Amino acid sequence: MTSLVAYEDSDQEDDPPNEEGTDQGNAKSDSVAGLSGGAQKQFGLSLSSQNRPLFNPHDRGFEVVQFSDMTASGHFSEFISQPWTQNSTSFERPAIRNSDCAISVKRPQPSMAVVKPYIPKRQRLSQLGGNDVPESPQAATVSPDQGANSKLLMEVSDSVRPYLEMRCSGAELPRRVRLRIQAHQGPVNAIHWCPVPHLSHLLLSASMDGTAKVWDGAGSGRCLRTCSSHSGAVRDACWSQCGRRLLTGSFDHKVHLTDVETGQKVVAVNNQCKVTCLALQPSDPHVFLCGGFSPEVKAWDTRTCKVVRVYQAAIQQTLDILFLAAGKEFVTSSDSVSRDSAERTLIAWDFHTSAKVSNQIFHERYTCPSLALHPQQDLFVAQTNGNYIALFSAQRPYKMNKRKRYEGHKVEGYAVGCQFSADGSVLASGSSSGSLHFYEHQSARALRTLPAHQQACVGVGLHPVLPAVAATCDWSGEVSVWH
Incomplete structure (x- = not known):
C-alpha cells in the first residue's frame, strides 16, 4: 500500500x-x-x-x-x-x-472481475434473438392429430355410422387384407373390437412388450392410445361394458383399469401372481374375475380394490374364464390334465356361492387355451390342443357335443383364440400355421381359409357392426385388418 x-x-x-x-x-x-x-x-x-x-x-x-x-x-x-x-x-x-x-x-x-448471475440459455437466446426462441421438445412433438384422436376415442366414426341402424341379415366373410400394422415389439396375446356399437371402430391389442394399444381399426389404422403402465408382459385385456375403460392383466401381478380418453390409470390391484386371464361380470360392471399362475380365481371389486370372492381348485394355472347365464355361473379352463375326474380341464362355478357346479364337462385329455360364448344360443366352444374346437351346452349339466367339432386348423401349444360372429352363424379361429379359418356354426364345415400371417395367428376378432370385417394378430407383433 x-x-x-x-x-x-x-x-x-x-x-x-x-x-x-x-x-x-x-x-x-x-x-x-x-x-x-x-x-x-x-x-x-x-x-x-x-x-x-x-x-x-x-x-x-x-x-x-x-x-x-x-x-x-x-x-x-x-x-x-x-x-x-x-x-x-x-x-x-x-x-x-x-x-x-x-x-x-x-x-x-x-x-474488476464482476461475478455475473447465471442466466438460463433460453433467456439468453431470447435476449439475443428476440422472439426466435426454440420451442420446448414437448411443445415441438405435439401431434396435430391429437385432437382428432381424442374425437375418435369418444365419438362415432364415419366408417361405422352408416351401419348402426342396419339389422344384421347374415355374416359375410372377409376376402383380403386392408391394413397390416407392425403394432408391437412382442407377441400380441389378445385382440378385441369395442363391444359398444358407436365405438366399435376401436380395436384393442395386448402384447408381451408390456403395452396395450387402442387403434382406429375401421378407419385410418393409426394408434389412438397406448397404455404402458405395466412393468411386465400384458397377457390379457378386455373392454368395459361402456367402452370407456380398459382392463389389463400382466405378468407383473397387477391388474389395471385405464381410462381410454385420458390414458390415466384409474384402478390398480395386486393379484399376487402372474395374471393370465380376465373376465368382466356381465350383471355388475364393477366386478371382474382374475386368474393366473395360482390354484385360485379371485373376484375383485374396482370400487374398493378388494377381493370379494375366491374360487379354489386343485389346479396350477387358469388359462381362460367365460361367464354364462347372465353372470350367474362361469367356466374356467386350466392346465390340469389327470385321470381323476375331480381335476378335469373345464370346471363350472356358481358365481355367488363359490361352489363347483360341475367338473366333468370335458373328458378328453387336452388343455383348452381359450373359450368363446355363442351370442344367441346357450352354447359355448373351447379351443383344444387336440387341433379342434369342441362344442358344449351352456346349461347344466354342460355336456359336450360329441358329434360336432371344428377341425382343420392347428394349435400346437399356442393360446389360439376363437370367436363367433355377431349373429352366431360363423365361427372364426386362428392357427399356429398363421392362417385364418372360418367355419359354419350349424354344420361345422370349413367356409374359408386365409393366409393371414407368417407366424402363429393367436387372436381373431370379428367386427360386431361392420359386415365382412375381422382383425387378427400374430406371434411377431403384427396386427391385420381384413375386409
Whole structure:
C-alpha cells in the first residue's frame, strides 16, 4: 500500500530533487510529519516500523514512502502531506507510474472481475434473438392429430355410422387384407373390437412388450392410445361394458383399469401372481374375475380394490374364464390334465356361492387355451390342443357335443383364440400355421381359409357392426385388418 508523505526539514526551496534516486539512506533519518496518537483512524493495517522513502522525479515535490514490517498496532495515523519545494495552497495529485518506481500496493483495490448471475440459455437466446426462441421438445412433438384422436376415442366414426341402424341379415366373410400394422415389439396375446356399437371402430391389442394399444381399426389404422403402465408382459385385456375403460392383466401381478380418453390409470390391484386371464361380470360392471399362475380365481371389486370372492381348485394355472347365464355361473379352463375326474380341464362355478357346479364337462385329455360364448344360443366352444374346437351346452349339466367339432386348423401349444360372429352363424379361429379359418356354426364345415400371417395367428376378432370385417394378430407383433 502506498502513501504520500511530506518532510518538514526541507527549508531550501531551490534544493533540486535527487534525479539519480541514490539518496534514499538520508531519508531514513527523517521522521514522518503529522503523526498524532490522539486522532487515529483504523484502516486494518499497522504502521510500518521502518519507512522507506522512494524518490520519484515525476512526483513534483512529493515523496512516496513504502511501509513494510508491519507492527501489531493495527492502526494508521492521519497523514498531512505538504509540498516539498514550495508553499502552495493548491494541491495537485502526483501521477505515479509503475515504470518509474516499484510500488508495493497494500490498500485493497476494487476487483474488476464482476461475478455475473447465471442466466438460463433460453433467456439468453431470447435476449439475443428476440422472439426466435426454440420451442420446448414437448411443445415441438405435439401431434396435430391429437385432437382428432381424442374425437375418435369418444365419438362415432364415419366408417361405422352408416351401419348402426342396419339389422344384421347374415355374416359375410372377409376376402383380403386392408391394413397390416407392425403394432408391437412382442407377441400380441389378445385382440378385441369395442363391444359398444358407436365405438366399435376401436380395436384393442395386448402384447408381451408390456403395452396395450387402442387403434382406429375401421378407419385410418393409426394408434389412438397406448397404455404402458405395466412393468411386465400384458397377457390379457378386455373392454368395459361402456367402452370407456380398459382392463389389463400382466405378468407383473397387477391388474389395471385405464381410462381410454385420458390414458390415466384409474384402478390398480395386486393379484399376487402372474395374471393370465380376465373376465368382466356381465350383471355388475364393477366386478371382474382374475386368474393366473395360482390354484385360485379371485373376484375383485374396482370400487374398493378388494377381493370379494375366491374360487379354489386343485389346479396350477387358469388359462381362460367365460361367464354364462347372465353372470350367474362361469367356466374356467386350466392346465390340469389327470385321470381323476375331480381335476378335469373345464370346471363350472356358481358365481355367488363359490361352489363347483360341475367338473366333468370335458373328458378328453387336452388343455383348452381359450373359450368363446355363442351370442344367441346357450352354447359355448373351447379351443383344444387336440387341433379342434369342441362344442358344449351352456346349461347344466354342460355336456359336450360329441358329434360336432371344428377341425382343420392347428394349435400346437399356442393360446389360439376363437370367436363367433355377431349373429352366431360363423365361427372364426386362428392357427399356429398363421392362417385364418372360418367355419359354419350349424354344420361345422370349413367356409374359408386365409393366409393371414407368417407366424402363429393367436387372436381373431370379428367386427360386431361392420359386415365382412375381422382383425387378427400374430406371434411377431403384427396386427391385420381384413375386409
